[in-house]
Amino acid sequence: MNRLHIILAGLVSMPALANASSIEGPVPDHVELNPIAVATFLLFVLVTLGITRWASRRTRTTKDFYSAGGDLTGFQNGLAIAGDYMSAASFLGLSGMVFVFGFDGLIYSIGFLVGWPFVMFLLAEPLRNLGKFTFVDVVAYRFEQAPIRLLTASTSLVVVIFYLVVQMVGAGKLIQLLFGLPYGMAEVIVGALMVVYVFFGGMTATTWVQIIKAVLLLCGATFMAVTALAQFGFSLDEMFRRAVDVHPGALSIMAPGKLLSDPLNALSLGIALMFGTAGFPHILMRFFTVPSAKEARKSVFVATSFIGYFYLLTFVIGFSAIALLAQHPEFFKTAADGHFNLTHDLLGGSNMVAVRLAQALGGNLFYGFIAAVTFATILAVVAGLTLSGATTVSHDLYACWLSRGKGDDASEMRVSRIATVVLSIVAMGLGVAFEHVNVAFLVGLVAAVAASANFPILVSSIFWRGMTTRGAVVGGSLGLISAVLLTLFSKAVWVDVLHQAHALVSLDNPALVSVPLAFAGIWAFSMLDRGARAHRERDAFAMQEFHGQTGVLPVKAADH
Numbered sequence: 001m002n003r004l005h006i007i008l009a010g011l012v013s014m015p016a017l018a019n020a021s022s023i024e025g026p027v028p029d030h031v032e033l034n035p036i037a038v039a040t041f042l043l044f045v046l047v048t049l050g051i052t053r054w055a056s057r058r059t060r061t062t063k064d065f066y067s068a069g070g071d072l073t074g075f076q077n078g079l080a081i082a083g084d085y086m087s088a089a090s091f092l093g094l095s096g097m098v099f100v101f102g103f104d105g106l107i108y109s110i111g112f113l114v115g116w117p118f119v120m121f122l123l124a125e126p127l128r129n130l131g132k133f134t135f136v137d138v139v140a141y142r143f144e145q146a147p148i149r150l151l152t153a154s155t156s157l158v159v160v161i162f163y164l165v166v167q168m169v170g171a172g173k174l175i176q177l178l179f180g181l182p183y184g185m186a187e188v189i190v191g192a193l194m195v196v197y198v199f200f201g202g203m204t205a206t207t208w209v210q211i212i213k214a215v216l217l218l219c220g221a222t223f224m225a226v227t228a229l230a231q232f233g234f235s236l237d238e239m240f241r242r243a244v245d246v247h248p249g250a251l252s253i254m255a256p257g258k259l260l261s262d263p264l265n266a267l268s269l270g271i272a273l274m275f276g277t278a279g280f281p282h283i284l285m286r287f288f289t290v291p292s293a294k295e296a297r298k299s300v301f302v303a304t305s306f307i308g309y310f311y312l313l314t315f316v317i318g319f320s321a322i323a324l325l326a327q328h329p330e331f332f333k334t335a336a337d338g339h340f341n342l343t344h345d346l347l348g349g350s351n352m353v354a355v356r357l358a359q360a361l362g363g364n365l366f367y368g369f370i371a372a373v374t375f376a377t378i379l380a381v382v383a384g385l386t387l388s389g390a391t392t393v394s395h396d397l398y399a400c401w402l403s404r405g406k407g408d409d410a411s412e413m414r415v416s417r418i419a420t421v422v423l424s425i426v427a428m429g430l431g432v433a434f435e436h437v438n439v440a441f442l443v444g445l446v447a448a449v450a451a452s453a454n455f456p457i458l459v460s461s462i463f464w465r466g467m468t469t470r471g472a473v474v475g476g477s478l479g480l481i482s483a484v485l486l487t488l489f490s491k492a493v494w495v496d497v498l499h500q501a502h503a504l505v506s507l508d509n510p511a512l513v514s515v516p517l518a519f520a521g522i523w524a525f526s527m528l529d530r531g532a533r534a535h536r537e538r539d540a541f542a543m544q545e546f547h548g549q550t551g552v553l554p555v556k557a558a559d560h
Helices: 002-008 035-058 062-070 074-085 088-101 104-130 135-139 145-178 183-230 236-246 250-254 263-277 281-288 293-325 350-402 409-433 440-463 469-488 491-495 511-527 532-539 541-550
Strands: none
Touching (some): 074 293, 074 350, 088 293, 104 263, 104 281, 104 440, 183 293, 236 250, 236 293, 263 440, 281 293, 281 350, 469 532, 532 541
């Protein structure tokens, strides 16, 4: 179960991240500081702080702060989205999964990618045409503002805050392992930098931090994969053959079924991966940073291409590590007599495979670079999450609901920056509080909430004339509540965290139940809604559809 949740962490920033459970094994009290890692990371911080200073001069209005002025190209935005997706957990977790289980590791990569056609063909264009700064704008287009914004803003904040907790815990554990710094200091470093990036630079700075991180990670992973393949004469067949020869699972690592033997759990996980992708607020808000629907579609195409390429690299890294790390017993805990367990005795746990492979291929120089880039991925993701949360508070709750659209840019920007600081303090505090707690269940909960509450409301509001405010609120609430309760009663929380004897539900992920329940609630309570307001909302669908598909006319959220 923990490994399933580790893989889910790769969504974002996927959703986007390394968590406490993704770093298996004990964290040593004293780690020899790698000067290359420190220097590379400091260089990354200096460059990104310079970009933040430049971005702060360009951030004058809410449009600049929330969407970088809407002036990003499709390629830039696509690379930034890929940066959100190519998280530390994707890099460490996926390669570790392949290292331990072989072929099944690729299944999770495919699961992530399957969600993108939904975004590309269904959501990218209407999102860009109908929205302003957040996906909540789209959902609230023709419905009553207060209940819709309260619900969708609440689900967005649940996703953001829980993801931030996972990020902060992961940052502390990762820095302990790679840099030898204390856990508390790691929390302060990450928290302070995320405030600086978002507070001063907004979306512009956050975007360029993501782009730089994505380029570094792609270059590092490409170099590692190419160097590793060179050890096998650039022959994938030879790589697979040698991996099968040394792996304890032998030929079984080339076959599926080792992780997902239960079809219901496999289906539930697949639903969460696919629909969760299309429900993450920090991913969806990136479609408002481009000037047109055409550029929005282009950004999805670019992001999908880079993400798919990256996942193929992790597959190569995982399989090559099986064969190559077996030649380096110094990376294993019980190698004194030459006998060690390839998949369980690796120092730092199986999710440190990529880092250990870098050390084997390029020594401390490459090890330091990969370690620094891995930590940089966390900084980039927390900046994107913090900006998404601040936008939800200042735009969706303050400007559009409390102020009813009558507030000015100055007050909205002030609320955004206050929210940024508050979210950072909350994230640091919860990161410290959860230091010794396995937070993997939060990752599963976040994916389930995005898939069960955000996605059903969003896709129904865009494509179904019959949805009403009542249906959206009831259906979204059912998805949210069922996702939380089913996660609470699952083995990940009920047994592993609360230490009860048996789980009350057998599903590892609630999406198989919570997603259909949300859609059913939306349909049933919308069909039962026959009031005057419901008729107005249905009548407004024709104009919304025209705006969403053409982008011809100026768009303004409906006032009720």
